[in-house]
Amino acid sequence: MRPVDLAREHGLSTQAIRNYEDAGVLPAAERTVHGYRVYTPLHAQALRAFLALMPGHGHSTATSIMAAVNRGAIEDALRLIDESHGQLLDDRRTLQAVEAALRDLAPVPQERGDTFIGPLARRLGLRPATLRKWENAGLVQPRRDPHTGYRVYSAADVRDARLAHQLRRGGYLLDQIAPLIAQVRSAGGIAPLESTLADWQSRLTTRGRAMLTGAAALNTYLNTTR
Incomplete structure (x- = not known):
């Protein structure tokens, strides 16, 4: 896939796709002999996981989670997820x-x-x-x-x-x-x-549900990378 093919599914710009790759949200893409990026279904799944994580964890944490996964630091990614869930629990306790x-x-x-x-x-x-x-x-x-x-x-x-x-x-x-x-x-x-x-x-309920959605998408991506 070209960057535009990956971007079109989610209404993103090709520059956003390149930025996500540079930030580690997407794994590094192969290049053609002319230097053009070539994306695969694995990149598409990574992008879906990231976009699913964002509503529950926020852009910064979702970026850190995906970057950790893509460098093979799964425990770091899981710790970041645990911290987000801990913050949600703290917020629930404050509300109560x-x-x-x-x-x-x-x-x-x-x-x-x-x-x-x-x-x-x-x-x-x-x-x-x-x-x-x-x-x-x-x-x-x-x-x-x-x-x-x-x-x-x-x-x-x-x-x-x-x-x-x-x-x-x-x-x-x-x-x-x-x-x-x-x-x-x-x-x-x-x-x-x-x-x-x-x-x-x-x-809080919406955020909790979003975390479940993000977890499912991330798990699918993790299974894809095995």
Whole structure:
């Protein structure tokens, strides 16, 4: 097959095919006496495996997996796959923790205006040192007053501090709370996060199914290379 023949099946450019070969996604092609690349059904199967791996593992990891396979480092490829599955499992556990936390939490009051570390600590019944510890752990991110250097907690910071306080009382550790707060922060609050949980679950399911599809295609390619 010519590069264009391999590219046409997947709507790719011939340059993309050459780039994939250079990156190790495809095994090295034979050359004609005039220097033209000649691809075989083995290359077509490698490309199908790579394209099947990408949705579940991402472009970079899929490239590394195929490059490892094509240089004969099968164990390296399997380790990369295991790491992706481990990350997916971590993501699932984070989602479950968020769902459990939202079920168990008392409503967090809507906060308005800025406050400082002393007043906030008193409102929560904490020591200022505890809030500083939470800041170091990434649970709260107060800004600093440019003139005094004092910590200034916005309404969102107070919300995060209240949420962290409730989670700590619920028995969560700081390293468990940090990713939950990050999810709340990125969603813009608890209510928006609640509405995105179903979509989050759907995306994890899609990714898991994609990993199965990629594994099947890679296994077919591995059987072809024996």
